[in-house]
Amino acid sequence: xxxxxxxxxxLLFAAALYQMLSGHFLRFLLxxxxxxxxxxxxxFVAGRLTLGQSPLIPKGADAPLVEVANALPQALVLTAIVxxxxxxxxxxxLAIRAFRRLGHLNANSALPGLRPRKETHS
Amino acid sequence: MAKVTLQATxxxxxxxxxxxxxxxxxxxxxxxxxxxxLDTPVTWSVDWLGALNIAFSFYIDGLSRLFxxxxxxxxxxxxxxxxxxxxxxxxxxxxxxxxxxxxLAMLGVVTADNLLTxxxxxxxxxxxxxxxxxxxxxxARSRRAALQGLLVTGAGGLCLLAGVILLAQITGxxxxxxxxxxxxxxxxxxxxxxxIVLIGLGALTKSAxxxxxxxxxxxxxxxxxxxxxLHSATMVKAGIYLLARLHPVLSEAALWMPLLxxxxxxxxxxxxxxxxxxxxxxxxxxxxxLMALGTLTxxxxxxxxxxxxxxxxxxxxxxxxxxxxFLSVGAIDHTLGAxxxxxxxxxxxxxxxxxxxxxxxxxSLAGLPPAxxxxxxxxxxxxxxxxxxxxxxxxxxxxxxxxxxVALAFSMSVRILRPSPTAVRTKFAFFExxxxxxxxxxxxxxxxxxxxxxxxxxxxxxTWGDTAASEIIPLGLWHGINPALGLSLVTLSLGLLIxxxxxxxxxxxxxxxxxxxxxxWDHFLATFVRFAESLTDMxxxxxxxxxLSWVLGTLTxxxxxxxxxxxxxxxxxxxxxxxxxxxxxILILAGTMFSLIAQSRIAAIxxxxxxxxxxxxxxxxxxxxxxxxxxxxxxxxxxVLIAVALLNLPTLPKQTGIRWGHATLALATxxxxxxxxxxxxxxxxxxxxxxxxxxASWTEAYGRNIVNVIxxxxxxxxxxxxxxxxxxxxxxxxALLKDMRMRKR
Numbered sequence: 034x035x036x037x038x039x040x041x042x043x044l045l046f047a048a049a050l051y052q053m054l055s056g057h058f059l060r061f062l063l064x065x066x067x068x069x070x071x072x073x074x075x076x077f078v079a080g081r082l083t084l085g086q087s088p089l090i091p092k093g094a095d096a097p098l099v100e101v102a103n104a105l106p107q108a109l110v111l112t113a114i115v116x117x118x119x120x121x122x123x124x125x126x127l128a129i130r131a132f133r134r135l136g137h138l139n140a141n142s143a144l145p146g147l148r149p150r151k152e153t154h155s
Numbered sequence: 156m157a158k159v160t161l162q163a164t165x166x167x168x169x170x171x172x173x174x175x176x177x178x179x180x181x182x183x184x185x186x187x188x189x190x191x192x193l194d195t196p197v198t199w200s201v202d203w204l205g206a207l208n209i210a211f212s213f214y215i216d217g218l219s220r221l222f223x224x225x226x227x228x229x230x231x232x233x234x235x236x237x238x239x240x241x242x243x244x245x246x247x248x249x250x251x252x253x254x255x256x257x258x259l260a261m262l263g264v265v266t267a268d269n270l271l272t273x274x275x276x277x278x279x280x281x282x283x284x285x286x287x288x289x290x291x292x293x294x295a296r297s298r299r300a301a302l303q304g305l306l307v308t309g310a311g312g313l314c315l316l317a318g319v320i321l322l323a324q325i326t327g328x329x330x331x332x333x334x335x336x337x338x339x340x341x342x343x344x345x346x347x348x349x350x351i352v353l354i355g356l357g358a359l360t361k362s363a364x365x366x367x368x369x370x371x372x373x374x375x376x377x378x379x380x381x382x383x384x385l386h387s388a389t390m391v392k393a394g395i396y397l398l399a400r401l402h403p404v405l406s407e408a409a410l411w412m413p414l415l416x417x418x419x420x421x422x423x424x425x426x427x428x429x430x431x432x433x434x435x436x437x438x439x440x441x442x443x444x445l446m447a448l449g450t451l452t453x454x455x456x457x458x459x460x461x462x463x464x465x466x467x468x469x470x471x472x473x474x475x476x477x478x479x480x481f482l483s484v485g486a487i488d489h490t491l492g493a494x495x496x497x498x499x500x501x502x503x504x505x506x507x508x509x510x511x512x513x514x515x516x517x518x519s520l521a522g523l524p525p526a527x528x529x530x531x532x533x534x535x536x537x538x539x540x541x542x543x544x545x546x547x548x549x550x551x552x553x554x555x556x557x558x559x560x561v562a563l564a565f566s567m568s569v570r571i572l573r574p575s576p577t578a579v580r581t582k583f584a585f586f587e588x589x590x591x592x593x594x595x596x597x598x599x600x601x602x603x604x605x606x607x608x609x610x611x612x613x614x615x616x617x618t619w620g621d622t623a624a625s626e627i628i629p630l631g632l633w634h635g636i637n638p639a640l641g642l643s644l645v646t647l648s649l650g651l652l653i654x655x656x657x658x659x660x661x662x663x664x665x666x667x668x669x670x671x672x673x674x675x676w677d678h679f680l681a682t683f684v685r686f687a688e689s690l691t692d693m694x695x696x697x698x699x700x701x702x703l704s705w706v707l708g709t710l711t712x713x714x715x716x717x718x719x720x721x722x723x724x725x726x727x728x729x730x731x732x733x734x735x736x737x738x739x740x741i742l743i744l745a746g747t748m749f750s751l752i753a754q755s756r757i758a759a760i761x762x763x764x765x766x767x768x769x770x771x772x773x774x775x776x777x778x779x780x781x782x783x784x785x786x787x788x789x790x791x792x793x794x795v796l797i798a799v800a801l802l803n804l805p806t807l808p809k810q811t812g813i814r815w816g817h818a819t820l821a822l823a824t825x826x827x828x829x830x831x832x833x834x835x836x837x838x839x840x841x842x843x844x845x846x847x848x849x850x851a852s853w854t855e856a857y858g859r860n861i862v863n864v865i866x867x868x869x870x871x872x873x874x875x876x877x878x879x880x881x882x883x884x885x886x887x888x889x890a891l892l893k894d895m896r897m898r899k900r
Contacts, residue, residue, distance in 0.1 A: 034730050034731075034732045034733075034736060035730060035832075035833065035836035035837075036727075036728070036729050036730060036833055036836070037732045037736065037737070037740060038736075038740075038773070039829045039830075039832040039833040039836065040829055040833075041740050041743060041744070042828065042829060042832060043825040043826055043828050043829025043830075043832070044744065044747065044825055044829075045743070045747060045766070045825075046821075046824060046825040046828045046829075047821040047822045047824065047825030047826075048747045048748075048750075048751055048821070048825075049821075050703075050707060050817075050820070050821035050824055050825070051751065051814075051817055051818055051821040052750075052751065053703060054700050054703055054704065054707075054814070054817040054820065054821060055700070055814070055817070056698070056699055056700040057807070057808050058699075059756070059804060059805070059807055060807065061699065063750060063759050063760075063763060066763050066767075066793065067747070067750070067763060067766060070766055070767060070770050073770070073786075074770055074773065075828070075832055077773075077774070077777070077779070077782070078832060078836065079832060079835050079836065080840075081836065081840055082777045083777060083778055084733070084776065084777060084778070085776075085777075085778055086778045087778040087779065087780055088778065088849070088860075088861040088862055089859055089860055089861065090849075090852060090853045090859040090860075090861065091859075092859070094853075095850075095853050095854050096849050096850050096852075096853065096854075097849055097861075101778065101849070101861075102777055102778030102779060103840075103842070103845050104845055104848055104849065104852075104861040104862050104865060105844055105845045105848060105865065107779045107781065107782050107862045108862050108865040108866050108870060110774075110779070110782050111781065111782055111785055111862065111866060112866075112873060112874065112877045114782070114785050114786055114789050115785065115789070115877055115881060116877055116880050116881070117789070118789045118792060118793065118881070119880055119881040119883075119884035119885070120884065121793065121796075122796055122884055122885070122888055123884040123887050123888050125796060125797070125800050125888075126800075126887070126888040126891040126892060127891060128800075128804065129800055129803045129804060129891070129892075130891045130892075132803065132804055132805060133803070137805070138804070138805055140698070140699035140700075141698045141699055141700050141701075142698075
C-alpha cells in the first residue's frame with residue numbers, strides 16, 4: 034500500500050510541478066493546490082498506513098485496545114492542510130493584485146523593479 | 156634635555172603615549188632578562204577545543220625570542236615616535252589601539268605552538284594591518300591599499316590554513332614543538348608538495364614576494380610609524396618567520412629549494428630595480444624592503460644551519476636600519492614637509508646627530524663596515540658559497556640586489572653630506588629623532604662588539620635543536636681575506652658604478668615599459684566581480700520557469716547523486732493493496748490528468764476538486780476521519796475562493812503541445828520524491844511518540860480522540876501558531892484587496 038501511494042504522490046508532485054513551471058501565474062496557482070495535497074499525503078504515508086482503525090480510545094479503556102492508525106502524522110497533516118489553505122488564499126489575492134497592476138500574469142517576463150540593481154564598483 | 160617637551164594636547168595623551176612605550180619597553184626588557192638566558196624552550200598551554208585536540212598553546216624557543224625582541228624593542232620606539240608624530244590627530248587614540256592589537260597579534264604569531272593558534276594570530280595581523288594601512292580612511296587610495304593588502308594576505312592566510320591542516324594530517328599533530336622534534340621523515344610523503352605550495356603561498360603573500368609584491372608599496376599609505384613597524388619587524392616578517400620556523404622540517408623536500416630560491420631572487424632584484432626608479436624616499440624604502448625580503452626568502456631556500464644563522468643576523472640588521480630609515484623619513488617629512496630625495500640635501504648642516512644616524516643606517520643598507528649590515532652580508536655570501544649547485548644563481552641575484560642597495564645608500568649619503576645653501580640648523584623633535592639615533596648606535600655597537608649578538612645567535616640555534624651551531628664561525632667584522640670579502644668588494648664597486656650613473660639609469664628605467672602588477676590586480680578584481688555578476692544573472696533570472704528549474708534541477712541532481720553513491724539500497728517490497736485503494740488512486744490520477752490538459756479554468760478546477768476528494772477518501776480509508784473532514788471543508792472553501800477570484804483573473808492561456816523539458820524535470824523530481832518516500836516506508840518506524848500519545852491521551856488529558864487531544868492539548872502551541880499563520884494570511888489578503896479598491900476609486 035505504501036509503495037502504491039508513494040508512486041501516486043510522485044506523480045502528483047510531477048503534475049503539480051509541471052503546472053508551476055508553465056510560467057503563467059494562474060497555472061502556478063493550480064499547481065500550488067495540487068502540491069499541497071501531495072505534501073500532506075506524503076506526511077500521512079510516511080507515518081505508515083493502517084486500514085480502518087481510527088485513533089480513538091473506546092469508552093472504559095485507558096488506551097486503544099487494538100492497533101490503531103498513527104495519530105501523530107494525522108495531527109501534523111491537519112495543521113498542514115489548514116496552513117496550505119492560508120498560503121493559497123494569500124497567493125490568490127497576490128495574483129489578483131498583480132493582474133490589476135500589470136495587466137497580465139505572465140511570470141516569465143522580467144518584472145519592473147524586481148531585478149537586483151547592479152552596484153557600481155569604483 | 157630641558158627642551159624635551161611633549162606637544163600632546165591633553166595629559167591623557169601623554170599617559171597613552173608614554174604608557175604604550177613603557178609597556179612595550181617592559182616586554183622587551185623582560186624578554187632580555189628572562190627569556191634569552193634560558194636554554195630550553197618555554198611552553199605554556201590552555202585547553203581549547205579538547206575534542207579536536209586543539210590547544211591554545213605557546214612555544215618560545217630561540218627563533219621566537221629573536222622575533223619577540225625585534226617586535227617589542229622596535230615597537231617601543233615606534234610608540235615613542237607615534238605619540239609625537241600623531242599629536243593632536245583626531246583619531247590618535249584609535250591609532251594606538253590598533254597598533255597595540257597589531258603588536259599583540261604579531262607576538263602571538265611568533266610564539267604560537269599550535270598551528271591553528273598560529274593561523275588565528277596570522278589572520279589577526281592581516282585584519283589589524285588593514286585597520287592601520289587604512290587609517291587615513293578619508294583617502295580613497297588609503298582604503299584601496301588597505302583592502303588590497305587584506306585580500307592578498309587574507310587569501311594567502313586561507314592557503315596557509317589548508318597547508319597547516321595537511322601538515323597536521325601528515326605528522327599527526329598540530330603542535331609545532333612535536334612536529335619539529337618528531338623523527339618522522341616527512342619530506343618524501345606524497346602530500347608534501349601540496350603542503351609546501353600551500354604554506355608557501357601563505358608565507359609568500361604575507362612577505363610580499365613576487366608576484367604578490369604589489370601590495371607592500373601601496374601599504375605606504377599608512378602613517379609613517381606604521382610603515383616603519385610593518386616593514387622592519389612585523390607583518391612582512393611573519394612570512395619569513397613561518398619559513399624559518401618550518402625550515403628544519405621542510406627544507407629537505409624537493410620543491411622547497413626551487414620555489415623559495417626563484418621567488419626570493421626575483422623579488423630581491425625586482426625590489427632593487429624598482430627602488431632605483433623612485434624619487435620619493437618612502438617609496439624607495441618600500442622597495443628596498445622587497446629586496447631584503449627576497450634576500451631572506453632566497454637564503455631560507457638553502458638547507459643547513461649556516462643559511463639560517465645568516466638569515467637571523469640579516470633579520471636583525473635589516474630591522475635596525477629599516478626602522479631607522481623609515482622613522483627618519485617620517486621625521487623629515489613631519490618637520491620639513493617633504494620626503495623626496497632632494498629633501499636630503501644639507502641634512503648634515505641641519506642636524507649633525509640625526510644625519511649621522513641616517514648615514515649609519517645607509518652604511519648598514521649598503522653592507523659596509525663597520526655596520527651590522529656588513530657582517531650579515533658576509534655571512535650571506537659565506538653560507539651561499541658553502542652550498543654548491545644552483546645556489547650560484549641565487550648568489551649572483553643577491554649580489555646584484557646588494558649592489559643596487561649600495562647605489563641607493565651612496566645616493567642618499569651624497570645628498571646628506573653635500574652642503575646646501577638653503578639648509579639652516581633645524582630642530583627636530585626629540586621623540587622623532589631619538590629612536591633612529593638609538594637604533595643606529597645600537598647597530599654600530601652590535602657590529603663592533605659582536606660578542607653579545609654572537610652569543611644570542613648561538614642560543615637561538617641551540618634551542619632550535621640544531622647541533623651544527625658550533626660550526627658557525629664567530630661573528631666579526633674581520634675574518635681575513637676570503638671569498639666573501641672578495642664578493643663584498645665586487646658588490647661595492649658594482650654598486651658605486653650604478654650609483655655614479657643613477658640619474659641616467661633613473662631616466663632609462665622610466666622609459667622602460669613595465670608590467671604593472673598593481674593594475675593587473677585591478678583587472679583581476681574587476682574580472683572576478685564580473686564573473687560573480689554573470690553567475691548571479693544566470694541563476695537568478697527573476698523569470699519563474701527558469702528560477703524554479705534551477706531549484707528543482709539542483710534538488711533532483713543532488714538526490715540522484717546521493718542515491719548513486721549510496722552504500723546500500725533499502726529492500727524494495729511491493730505490498731498488496733486493496734481494490735478500493737486502486738480505485739481511489741485511479742480517480743485521483745484521472746482528476747490530475749483532467750486538470751493538466753484542461754483549457755478552461757473551470758475544467759482545471761474541477762479536476763483539482765476530484766483530486767482533493769480522492770485524497771479525502773484515502774484519509775477515510777486509513778482511519779483518519781478528522782483529517783478527511785478538514786480536507787473536504789478546505790476543498791469546499793477553495794472552490795468558493797477561486798470562484799470569487801476568477802471574476803478578477805484572466806483566462807488560462809491556450810496550451811500548445813507538451814513542454815518536454817519541463818515534463819522531464821517534473822517527472823524526475825516526482826520520481827526522486829517517490830523513491831525517497833518508498834525508501835522511508837521500508838525502514839522500521841519509531842513509534843515512541845505515538846504510543847506516548849496513545850497512553851496519555853485519556854489518562855492525562857481526558858480525551859478519547861487522540862488526534863484532537865494532540866492538537867488542542869499536547870501540541871496546543873503548534874495549533875496556536877497555525878491559527879496565527881491563517882490570520883496573518885487573511886490580514887495580508889484583506890490588505891491586498893483593500894488597497895486595490897482604493898485605487899479603483
